[in-house]
Amino acid sequence: MNAFKIPRKQLALYLMLIPPVVVLFIYAYLPMLGVVMAFQRYQPALGFLHSDWVGFDNFRRLFHIPDVKQVILNTLFIATMKIIVETVAAIAVAILLNEIISKVFKRTVQTIIYFPYFLSWVILGGIFRDMLSREGLINTILGKFGVDPIIFLSKASWFPYILVSTETWQITGFGTIVFLAAITTIDPTLYEAAVMDGASRWKQTLHITLPGMKSTIVLMVTLSLGYILNAGFEQVLMLYSPETYKTGDVIDTWVYRMGLQQAQYSLGAAIGLFRSVVSLVLITVSYMIARKISDHRIF
Amino acid sequence: MVDRSLGRRIFQGLNGFMFIIFSLSCIIPMVHVLAISLSKSTAVTAGKVTFWPVEFSMKSYEYILKNSEFWNAMGVSVERVVLGVVISMLLTILAAYPLSKSKLQFKHQSFFAWYLVITMLFSGGLVPSFMIVKNTHLYDTIWALVIPSAISVFNVLLLSNFFRNIPKEVEESAFIDGAGHTRILMSLYLQLSMPIIATLVVFAAVTHWNSWFDGIIYMSNQKSYPLQSYLQTILVDSNTRVITRANAELMSRVSDRTIKASQVFIAAIPILFVYPFMQKYFVSGMMIGAVKE
Numbered sequence: 408m409n410a411f412k413i414p415r416k417q418l419a420l421y422l423m424l425i426p427p428v429v430v431l432f433i434y435a436y437l438p439m440l441g442v443v444m445a446f447q448r449y450q451p452a453l454g455f456l457h458s459d460w461v462g463f464d465n466f467r468r469l470f471h472i473p474d475v476k477q478v479i480l481n482t483l484f485i486a487t488m489k490i491i492v493e494t495v496a497a498i499a500v501a502i503l504l505n506e507i508i509s510k511v512f513k514r515t516v517q518t519i520i521y522f523p524y525f526l527s528w529v530i531l532g533g534i535f536r537d538m539l540s541r542e543g544l545i546n547t548i549l550g551k552f553g554v555d556p557i558i559f560l561s562k563a564s565w566f567p568y569i570l571v572s573t574e575t576w577q578i579t580g581f582g583t584i585v586f587l588a589a590i591t592t593i594d595p596t597l598y599e600a601a602v603m604d605g606a607s608r609w610k611q612t613l614h615i616t617l618p619g620m621k622s623t624i625v626l627m628v629t630l631s632l633g634y635i636l637n638a639g640f641e642q643v644l645m646l647y648s649p650e651t652y653k654t655g656d657v658i659d660t661w662v663y664r665m666g667l668q669q670a671q672y673s674l675g676a677a678i679g680l681f682r683s684v685v686s687l688v689l690i691t692v693s694y695m696i697a698r699k700i701s702d703h704r705i706f
Numbered sequence: 707m708v709d710r711s712l713g714r715r716i717f718q719g720l721n722g723f724m725f726i727i728f729s730l731s732c733i734i735p736m737v738h739v740l741a742i743s744l745s746k747s748t749a750v751t752a753g754k755v756t757f758w759p760v761e762f763s764m765k766s767y768e769y770i771l772k773n774s775e776f777w778n779a780m781g782v783s784v785e786r787v788v789l790g791v792v793i794s795m796l797l798t799i800l801a802a803y804p805l806s807k808s809k810l811q812f813k814h815q816s817f818f819a820w821y822l823v824i825t826m827l828f829s830g831g832l833v834p835s836f837m838i839v840k841n842t843h844l845y846d847t848i849w850a851l852v853i854p855s856a857i858s859v860f861n862v863l864l865l866s867n868f869f870r871n872i873p874k875e876v877e878e879s880a881f882i883d884g885a886g887h888t889r890i891l892m893s894l895y896l897q898l899s900m901p902i903i904a905t906l907v908v909f910a911a912v913t914h915w916n917s918w919f920d921g922i923i924y925m926s927n928q929k930s931y932p933l934q935s936y937l938q939t940i941l942v943d944s945n946t947r948v949i950t951r952a953n954a955e956l957m958s959r960v961s962d963r964t965i966k967a968s969q970v971f972i973a974a975i976p977i978l979f980v981y982p983f984m985q986k987y988f989v990s991g992m993m994i995g996a997v998k999e
Contacts, residue, residue, distance in 0.1 A: 506721055
């Protein structure tokens with residue numbers, strides 16, 4: 408009868424939830440309330456409650472900074488490329504992996520190509536910074552063919568592509584797990600029937616394997632859309648330098664430099680809020696689309 | 707029916723070759739770093755080192771052995787892994803069990819499920835989160851690395867999905883015997899879900915070992931950085947210097963690359979070590995979560 412009355416037998420369940428609920432309240436929900444900073448001239452000494460209100464001033468200031476437009480464009484460009492390239496790569500590698508006949512070879516390959524996913528970007532960044540440096544491995548090899556040393560990581564025009572290719576290399580292997588699972592759920596009689604009809608291997612992939620993976624593909628793309636304004640923050644932070652800010656600076660790295668290192672708290676909070684709202688809209692829209700297309704409920 | 711046509715065999719050959727190249731590309735960077743760390747710095751500078759140490763030398767490891775900053779950071783990392791895993795597993799289990807119940811068994815199940823899921827959909831962002839950590843006095847303590855990130859909603863959903871698949875009869879008969887929810891969770895559910903809990907423990911440990919950004923923002927000085935945060939500063943800071951002042955600095959930093967390489971390799975060792983165990987679990991672990999009941 409009363410919605411707030413707790414049945415006695417269920418009391419233990421509520422007690423169990425207290426610690427996780429409190430932790431999330433403080434470290435997930437309070438920061439959400441903390442976005443009021445974006446509408447204040449926030450001063451740490453005054454806190455959230457006593458800082459001056461300035462309405463939309465921070466947003467107005469923000470979108471007048473020329474860097475900000477560039478940073479948003481960089482983020483969208485890098486993230487969109489990553490989503491497309493990484494999804495296509497994972498699907499293609501999963502299909503090709505599935506064609507391997509030898510079980511031992513297949514398992515060995517899987518074990519090896521999943522591995523880079525588990526290394527942090529500090530380690531990977533350290534390795535790539537060394538390999539791509541003036542005296543690094545890549546230049547040593549190129550030098551044997553008479554190519555002059557290239558300082559890869561200071562070439563602004565190459566930087567987004569370096570980000571996309573290194574991350575694709577890192578996560579493609581692990582990304583195949585989901586798609587391999589999708590392939591195994593496809594009814595084998597479909598292939599038998601196709602062989603009877605004389606369909607080539609390529610035709611089978613096109614008309615049976617890919618459609619069979621459709622709902623998984625839609626699901627994975629949907630999930631990644633939520634991260635479109637993320638663009639691989641840790642990777643960028645490890646690899647970029649002032650020389651590559653023009654093409655490589657993304658929202659999160661900008662927030663970090665402005666919002667924390669230079670103590671422009673309110674500006675940082677404002678673009679952070681912008682980013683969160685856009686992500687929320689994208690997740691909601693893509694979730695609804697995914698549900699229409701593939702009838703797959705994520706939650 | 708196995709296809710033995712020529713085209714098919716050529717495809718198989720090329721496909722296998724492609725995967726050999728891909729696999730090598732995943733191993734070579736680690737091998738290269740190891741080779742650099744074990745070579746004499748003059749050989750490294752001369753560009754002679756590829757995949758095998760040249761003029762074998764343990765100098766860089768000797769240097770690290772004496773480097774107290776490095777071991778200090780290692781200590782912080784170990785501390786955060788232990789505390790982090792214990793706390794996040796505790797919170798994950800406490801959240802997953804009630805959420806695995808149906809609406810009949812747990813009246814506000816969907817309210818709390820949404821309470822968790824909303825935190826996945828929307829976040830306050832970096833600056834407000836930082837302010838909350840500061841205002842709750844976790845700043846500059848090990849707890850800043852452990853508590854704010856303790857609950858991974860994804861892991862909670864994974865575990866509660868697993869709990870949900872445990873046959874109802876197990877629970878019902880325990881109820882008849884007079885056990886309460888706490889007993890059922892502790893002595894039945896946890897025993898039955900050891901494989902997935904082991905998986906989550908390993909993943910949480912790896913995540914904590916690999917995290918570095920929180921160390922950089924929540925610790926005021928480098929002395930309290932965990933290993934990966936410490937490494938980030940030495941890798942990034944001195945490298946930008948090398949790039950901008952290029953050749954002038956180069957000669958004075960000849961041994962820099964071998965030392966960096968050995969530190970990078972040491973930081974990767976724990977991952978190399980647990981990877982075989984993880985590999986056994988993670989495919990099944992992920993699938994359990996993906997399978998709908």
